Amino acid sequence: MSNTPANSTPSSSDTSSTSAGATAATIASTIVGGIVIIVIAIAIIRCIQKNREQARNTSMQTTSESTVNQDSNIDMVTIERFLADIVKERPVRFTAQNIIDFTQNFKQKLGSGGFGIVYKGQFPNGVQIAVKVLHKTQDKRAEEQFMAEIGTIGRTYHINLVRLYGFCFDNSLKALVYEYMEKGSLDRYLFNENQKHKWEKLHEIAIGTAKGIRYLHEECQKKIVHYDIKPGNVLLDANFSPKVADFGLARLCDRDNSHVSMTGGRGTPGYAAPELWMPYPVTHKCDVYSYGMLLFEILGRRRNLILGQAESQEWFPRWIWDKFEGGELESVMLNCGIEHNDREKAERMCKVALWCVQYQPDARPSMNSVVRMLEGEEEIIAPKNPFPYMMPSQWSESRGDSVSTATETNESEENSLIH
Structure with a gap:
């Protein structure tokens, strides 16, 4: 009677069964891995899209705020210019030192009259002016004339009226500042x-x-x-x-x-x-x-x-x-x-x-x-x-x-x- 050895080689049918199982496992792993990659990719794409949308919104908000600020600046500049133009239409009150500076200490005399002397001067921006300086020993009539000049021509602006730019009225000096008429x-x-x-x-x-x-x-x-x-x-x-x-x-x-x-x-x-x-x-x-x-x-x-x-x-x-x-x-x-x-x-x-x-x-x-x-x-x-x-x-x-x-x-x- 013969006995079969314990470590004998498996049969062909057993080997075929084992190989099919391994192949199925590999395919399953591949499918799972692909799904995971797809999910990750979708997540990444959505994240990128979200970041881009946030960036776009932030940019639009910044642009809008910048436009508003720019418009506000334009409005403020316009208002300041408007206010400056209003000031220019009315006589300005100058100090005695202003008058001295404008005339270079009364350097050039243009003429004289019963109530004062007229000097040529210049504003810091180069505009030429005529400055009538009233005599210090003025009487009541001279003071009335001084106030009449300011109270009348100071209210006017016409191409055929001489323009009064401003005046000085203090204890040391009383003067009227006009546009300079060359001829x-x-x-x-x-x-x-x-x-x-x-x-x-x-x-x-x-x-x-x-x-x-x-x-x-x-x-x-x-x-x-x-x-x-x-x-x-x-x-x-x-x-x-x-x-x-x-x-x-x-x-x-x-x-x-x-x-x-x-x-x-x-x-x-x-x-x-x-x-x-x-x-x-x-x-x-x-x-x-x-x-x-x-x-x-x-x-x-x-x-x-x-x-x-x-x-x-x-x-x-x-x-x-x-x-x-x-x-x-x-x-x-x-x-x-x-x-x-x-x-x-x-x-x-x-x-x-x-x-x-x-x-x-x-x-x-x-x-x-x-x-x-x-x-x-x-x-x-x-x-x-x-x-x-x-x-x-x-x-x-x-x-x-x-x-x-x-x-x-x-x-x-x-x-x-x-x-």
């Missing part, structure tokens, strides 16, 4: 044989001056009466554009009041309206009269009163009226050296001047009409005689109730000044 005053060119200008340029100066006065009378919030219109108070810039200056006698008036009471004469003899030397209330038409006298001097390029002139030309306005009344304006043109191309404008100026100097204030045109007539936009009817002899009683009768309004308007004038 000086009009009288230098009207009455100086070496400074004669073409009549066409003088015609432009006449219209520009009229527009400045029209602004004072009709376009300001409060009517301003200048009281001292004359060639010496019309300044010329580098282009010979005119600007009305020197508001030391000016007054603010309520538009509802037609008359302003006066205490004592005002203005310059030869230019001042007759009513300014009479004890009656006056109107803004006194400026119209003075402007008419200025027109005569522009027309003739001479002073209105020159003693010893031939052919009764000592007082130029009266001579003009006599020639107009006699239908001889052509001789006026020849005498004044007006060329043929300018004669229509010159004849128009003659008529406007005669209307402006009418004895009765109510007969004088408004400054708006003056501008329109000079520019040929309004018809000019034949003027009346502006120089009749009138007794004081006739004046009072023609003024009606003017005297009775004196008390009522006195308080208005006092309240109109800025102190």
Whole structure:
């Protein structure tokens, strides 16, 4: 009887079974591993997407905040510029040291008058200025004029009005700071044989001056009466554009009041309206009269009163009226050296001047009409005689109730000044 050994080799069927099990395990492991990798990959992708979305949101928020901040900065800059522009439109109060610095210790004198000396100066930004320094021993009238300048021209801004930049008012120094006018005053060119200008340029100066006065009378919030219109108070810039200056006698008036009471004469003899030397209330038409006298001097390029002139030309306005009344304006043109191309404008100026100097204030045109007539936009009817002899009683009768309004308007004038 034979026995089988204990460590005999397995049969083929057993070997095949073992190999199939190992293959199944490997496949399962591979599938599981793939699933794990896919899950991890999906997680990573989602994480990346989330981070990108957060980054995008953060960027958008930052951009939005930056835009808001930028817009806020722009708004603030705009407001600051606006506020600065407002300050520029009003006179600035300077210190005495400012004035000394601006004028380099009063280095260059431009001229002098009864109430002070004018010096040339310059702001730190290079803008040239004229500084009127009042005399230290000023009286009450000088102080009134100082305040009148600030209270009137300080409220205005017009191309044909000189600009008041600021002032200084303290115990050691009182001064007014104006824009600098390169060519000086009009009288230098009207009455100086070496400074004669073409009549066409003088015609432009006449219209520009009229527009400045029209602004004072009709376009300001409060009517301003200048009281001292004359060639010496019309300044010329580098282009010979005119600007009305020197508001030391000016007054603010309520538009509802037609008359302003006066205490004592005002203005310059030869230019001042007759009513300014009479004890009656006056109107803004006194400026119209003075402007008419200025027109005569522009027309003739001479002073209105020159003693010893031939052919009764000592007082130029009266001579003009006599020639107009006699239908001889052509001789006026020849005498004044007006060329043929300018004669229509010159004849128009003659008529406007005669209307402006009418004895009765109510007969004088408004400054708006003056501008329109000079520019040929309004018809000019034949003027009346502006120089009749009138007794004081006739004046009072023609003024009606003017005297009775004196008390009522006195308080208005006092309240109109800025102190």
